[in-house]
Amino acid sequence: xxxxxxxxxxxxxxxxxxxxxxxxxxxxxxxxxxxxxxxxxxxxxxxxxxxxxxxxxxxxxxxxxxxxxxxxxxxxxxxxxxxxxxxxxxxxxxxxxxxxxxxxxxxxxxxxxxxxxxxxxxxxxxxxxxxxxxxxxxxxxxxxxxxxxxxxxxxxxxxxxxxxxxxxxxxxxxxxxxxxxxxxxxxxxxxxxxxxxxxxxxxxxxxxxxxxxxxxxxxxxxxxxxxxxxxxxxxxxxxxxxxxxxxxxxxxxxxxxxxxxxxxxxxxxxxxxxxxxxxxxxxxxxxxxxxxxxxxxxxxxxxxxxxxxxxxxxxxxxxxxxxxxxxxxxxxxxxxxxxxxxxxxxxxxxxxxxxxxxxxxxxxxxxxxxxxxxxxxxxxxxxxxxxxxxxxxxxxxxxxxxxxxxxxxxxxxxxxxxxxxxxxxxxxxxxxxxxxxxxxxxxxxxxxxxxxxxxxxxxxxxxxxxxxxxxxxxxxxxxxxxxxxxxxxxxxxxxxxxxxxxxxxxxxxxxxxxxxxxxxxxxxxxxxxxxxxxxxxxxxxxxxxxxxxxxxxxxxxxxxxxxxxxxxxxxxxxxxxxxxxxxxxxxxxxxxxxxxxxxxxxxxxxxxxxxxxxxxxxxxxxxxxxxxxxxxxxxxxxxxxxxxxxxxxxxxxxxxxxxxxxxxxxxxxxxxxxxxxxxxxxxxxxxxxxxxxxxxxxxxxxxxxxxxxxxxxxxxxxxxxxxxxxxxxx
Ligand code: MCN
Numbered sequence: 001x002x003x004x005x006x007x008x009x010x011x012x013x014x015x016x017x018x019x020x021x022x023x024x025x026x027x028x029x030x031x032x033x034x035x036x037x038x039x040x041x042x043x044x045x046x047x048x049x050x051x052x053x054x055x056x057x058x059x060x061x062x063x064x065x066x067x068x069x070x071x072x073x074x075x076x077x078x079x080x081x082x083x084x085x086x087x088x089x090x091x092x093x094x095x096x097x098x099x100x101x102x103x104x105x106x107x108x109x110x111x112x113x114x115x116x117x118x119x120x121x122x123x124x125x126x127x128x129x130x131x132x133x134x135x136x137x138x139x140x141x142x143x144x145x146x147x148x149x150x151x152x153x154x155x156x157x158x159x160x161x162x163x164x165x166x167x168x169x170x171x172x173x174x175x176x177x178x179x180x181x182x183x184x185x186x187x188x189x190x191x192x193x194x195x196x197x198x199x200x201x202x203x204x205x206x207x208x209x210x211x212x213x214x215x216x217x218x219x220x221x222x223x224x225x226x227x228x229x230x231x232x233x234x235x236x237x238x239x240x241x242x243x244x245x246x247x248x249x250x251x252x253x254x255x256x257x258x259x260x261x262x263x264x265x266x267x268x269x270x271x272x273x274x275x276x277x278x279x280x281x282x283x284x285x286x287x288x289x290x291x292x293x294x295x296x297x298x299x300x301x302x303x304x305x306x307x308x309x310x311x312x313x314x315x316x317x318x319x320x321x322x323x324x325x326x327x328x329x330x331x332x333x334x335x336x337x338x339x340x341x342x343x344x345x346x347x348x349x350x351x352x353x354x355x356x357x358x359x360x361x362x363x364x365x366x367x368x369x370x371x372x373x374x375x376x377x378x379x380x381x382x383x384x385x386x387x388x389x390x391x392x393x394x395x396x397x398x399x400x401x402x403x404x405x406x407x408x409x410x411x412x413x414x415x416x417x418x419x420x421x422x423x424x425x426x427x428x429x430x431x432x433x434x435x436x437x438x439x440x441x442x443x444x445x446x447x448x449x450x451x452x453x454x455x456x457x458x459x460x461x462x463x464x465x466x467x468x469x470x471x472x473x474x475x476x477x478x479x480x481x482x483x484x485x486x487x488x489x490x491x492x493x494x495x496x497x498x499x500x501x502x503x504x505x506x507x508x509x510x511x512x513x514x515x516x517x518x519x520x521x522x523x524x525x526x527x528x529x530x531x532x533x534x535x536x537x538x539x540x541x542x543x544x545x546x547x548x549x550x551x552x553x554x555x556x557x558x559x560x561x562x563x564x565x566x567x568x569x570x571x572x573x574x575x576x577x578x579x580x581x582x583x584x585x586x587x588x589x590x591x592x593x594x595x596x597x598x599x600x601x602x603x604x605x606x607x608x609x610x611x612x613x614x615x616x617x618x619x620x621x622x623x624x625x626x627x628x629x630x631x632x633x634x635x636x637x638x639x640x641x642x643x644x645x646x647x648x649x650x651x652x653x654x655x656x657x658x659x660x661x662x663x664x665x666x667x668x669x670x671x672x673x674x675x676x677x678x679x680x681x682x683x684x685x686x687x688x689x690x691x692x693x694x695x696x697x698x699x700x701x702x703x704x705x706x707x708x709x710x711x712x713x714x715x716x717x718x719x720x721x722x723x724x725x726x727x728x729x730x
Contacts, residue, residue: 001471002685005622010462019207022168022179027235030170033225034106035238036096036113037247038088041319041649043117045086045095052109053099055228057085063227064193066218066283069185070290072429075129075315080283082193082220082227087120089282090319091651092247094220097228099236122649126317128280131293133300133373134310142271142308146262150344156333157716158254158279158644159326159637160246162661163210167249168239169221173229175488176201179208181216181455182495185286185432187487189218190226201226202488208457212634213325214250215457216497217286221248246654250288251644252326254279255296255333261306261341267349269306269360274337276313281322288324289315294374294428295416296330301371302338303382303412303588304360309372319649325497327634328695335413339700343409343707353410353704354390358383361412364678375416377586378681385612385675386412386590392671393592393610405597406607407709410590411700417615417689418585418680419498435580436500437493438508440469440516442573444561446554447479453493454505455485458630459691460623461501467619468506468685472513474540474553499587499689502619507683508579515575520556523573526566527551527559585680585688589613591697593705602724604640604706606668611697613672616680616688628672628694635698637662639706643717660719 013019031053048056065079083094096113100106143149169178180186183203191198208215221238229236240248255276262271278292297311346356362369364381371377390396390410398408419425422433439451450465466480483489494504517537524542525532528549536545543550559565560573594608611628618624641660645652653659679686699716706718712726 001467001477002617002619004467004620006463006467006477006620008460008463008623010456010460021165021207021209022170022177023165023239025170025177025237027170027172027237030235030237031099031101031232032103032106033097033099033228033236033238034110035094035221036098036110036115037244038084038091038093038095040088040117040119041091042120042122043088044120045084045088046116046118048096048113048115050098050113054096054113056096057081057083060227062195064195066189066193066220068284068288069286069432070430072129072131072289072293075289077284082223090321091649092321093282097224099232122319123317128284128315128317129289129293131297131313132311133297135308135372136310138308139271139273139310143260143262143273146270147265148263148348149260150341150348151258151260152340152344154257154337154340155715156253156255156257156336157638157642158251158323159642160251160644160659161212161214161249161326163212163215165209166240166242166245167215167219169225170235170237171225171229172235173226174200174202176203176222176226178203178205178222179215180205181211181457181497183455183485183487184453184493185495186218186222190223193223194227204488205455205485211457212327213252213329213497216495217250217324243654246659247651248321250285250322250324252323252329253333254323257337259337259341261345263345263349267345267351267356267359269304271308272300272306274300274311278313278315279318279320279323280315281318281320283322285322285324288322290430291325291330296333298374298416299331299334299414300337300373302334303362303414304338305362307372311373320646327631328692329498331413331415331692332635332638332696332699335411335696336700339411339704343704354395357386357410357412361386375584377414378583379678380586380588380614381678382412382588384677385588385614388673388675389590389592389610389612392612392673393594393608395592398594405599405709407595407705409593409701409704409706409708411697411704412590413697414586414588415499415689415692415696416584417499417587417692418503418581418683419500420581421583422580433580434494435578436505436508437576437578438505438512439576440509440512442516442557442560444558446475446557448473448475449481449483450509451483451490452505452509453490453495454501455496457496459496459501459627460620464502464619464623465506465509468509469513472510473516499691502685502687503585503680503683503689504579504581506619506685506687507581508577510684511577511579512575515577516573519573519575520553522569523556523559523566524551582682585616585683587613587615587688587690587693589693589697591701593701595702595705595709597706597709597723599727602720602727604718604723606636609668609670611670611672611694612675613690613693614675614678614688615690615693616676616678617686618674618676619687621674624674624690625672627690629670631692631694632670632698633662633667635695636667636702639699639702639716639718641717641719
């Protein structure tokens with residue numbers, strides 16, 4: 001079962017059109033809600049007038065401000081109200097909510113609301129935090145000794161999520177239906193703000209048409225629809241329009257970085273200094289500061305043995321939508337800095353780009369390896385994965401294939417997947433835990449229902465988790481049902497983000513499965529009239545060691561609910577486990593991109609893309625391939641097409657006419673492979689995450705190939721226009 005390329009069971013309902021998304025939901029007696037949003041980047045609210053049913057920020061008496069889930073030490077966290085009270089700080093910030101019996105009527109009403117704003121000057125770079133990692137003095141010394149230094153200045157372009165289904169929320173007052181990646185976190189945030197007990201609110205997130213990180217965060221509308229439904233005593237439903245999504249979904253990346261790498265004569269990295277300005281937007285979103293600070297900075301050693309690294313991140317506020325996780329979240333930014341430096345260093349030293357990486361990899365013999373920026377990598381064979389990627393890409397043969405306008409690029413990455421050890425996160429300011437919870441409930445007929453705190457929004461969890469448990473218990477895959485996304489059914493949990501579901505949720509499931517086996521052994525010992533210590537369990541059968549006497553899992557399940565047959569054992573077969581990882585799972589890999597540029601138009605065609613990823617033990621290779629492809633599409637999107645553009649606080653890229661997503665015809669066939677030789681050493685499955693892998697390496701690999709093709713420096717996204725201009729300037 002583990003390692004089997006099973007088809008995704010959840011796809012049945014998607015293909016048959018029976019998925020249950022927010023827009024499919026209709027609550028009896030519902031009122032449709034539309035938000036009135038600020039057209040100003042920064043303004044004082046003077047007055048709001050309307051003749052219809054309307055609430056404004058002033059009506060929200062007694063509510064607590066929104067709080068984020070991770071605050072860095074010494075960070076300022078200005079109050080954020082779900083609807084602005086006196087001042088708006090970004091275009092799209094909610095200022096009022098109106099209600100009507102139909103969506104069009106509510107839209108009309110919203111258009112007739114008169115808001116008197118007094119525009120204020122845009123804030124520019126108001127400081128929110130400074131976060132440092134590593135040893136500044138050691139880096140200064142290393143730089144003084146370095147025989148060569150290379151420097152880069154990079155922009156990591158701001159991106160937005162663009163899921164198929166926009167965000168939405170509907171509530172009866174005691175239930176909140178919302179498309180979220182983290183229903184338990186949302187329940188906590190909403191209940192805290194409303195001042196109600198968690199038992200008073202059930203949060204349901206069924207099918208979600210894409211999350212990509214930005215649906216894992218807490219949004220004002222979640223609290224507002226619950227509050228309004230309670231106040232109006234009628235169900236309330238809101239779903240964002242596409243333009244509204246661009247204006248109100250958290251966005252990702254947005255770094256400006258200056259980095260210097262010191263090298264010795266032979267091209268060994270001796271010191272690295274990184275300074276980054278990270279735009280948080282108008283408010284600190286749930287994990288916005290954590291991603292720009294701890295998550296990003298922790299990976300700035302990368303796969304390289306640089307002895308001294310120092311990172312300083314300055315987070316600042318601006319009049320734009322808050323930034324937070326977007327697939328990759330901090331890790332693509334780190335990879336981009338390191339790989340650009342490695343390429344540039346190779347160029348200046350006149351050595352091959354592959355060779356400079358070989359000289360600097362952390363060898364497997366150095367594992368576990370303590371990086372100068374915090375994390376300790378438990379395992380990984382970076383040179384092996386790298387050589388295999390070069391082989392797959394026929395890197396050595398490229399010189400012969402090369403034509404004018406062709407280029408090849410390399411990117412190596414490491415990722416802190418399996419987010420996160422709660423203890424480590426708390427030491428860096430997290431207010432929430434990052435354990436995961438699995439409950440395994442065996443029915444008297446031996447079928448199993450699993451309740452998990454993770455959330456499936458495209459990752460194939462219903463299939464994967466059933467595979468893990470089927471292997472553990474020997475129960476047929478078809479007899480295992482996976483339940484996620486409902487706080488009424490799953491009492492507690494953390495959610496899906498940071499490629500954590502298999503490494504953390506899967507481990508919780510493995511442990512809960514172990515408890516089922518332990519209890520099953522007790523029951524089987526009675527039924528087999530043997531000592532408990534003599535009972536073994538394998539492939540769905542409890543057996544007395546060294547004999548042919550055995551009893552099936554199904555018979556034990558039946559007996560568990562007919563407790564007349566054994567004394568002194570608590571009836572039932574239903575066990576839970578909380579799993580808090582002891583470390584991150586360090587997925588890693590090497591990607592190679594080959595492309596051609598049409599020098600007349602600046603258009604790029606990816607000819608070949610080869611990726612080798614170490615994600616530890618693979619549960620379902622087919623889903624993994626799909627996850628990698630999806631991630632690669634987003635990574636290529638960042639490199640070539642996507643960019644959120646603000647001009648004086650006005651979002652210019654607020655539609656798909658202006659924000660260019662990659663299309664199928666823009667993507668190549670991917671050659672991807674996994675390397676399973678380095679299973680994660682600290683979780684019982686040996687699994688590392690794969691959900692973000694493609695997004696992390698692809699931007700760096702593409703930009704490396706472009707520089708090779710054209711010999712010019714380009715900024716992401718390298719659009720045809722930018723490329724053409726660069727060619728003309730050359
Ligand atoms: N898997 C496996 N073996 C492993 C690791 C993963 O077989 N060692 C497979 C499993 O089938 C698992 C899937 O890959 O269901 C993803 O597992 P994992 O890497 O643990 O990632 P998560 O399930 O926690 O997903 C989160 C990740 C993130 S952070 C974003 S963002 C993202 C992504 O996944 N958003 C997605 N993939 C997405 N895919 C879709 N379709 N839609 C999104 O919004």
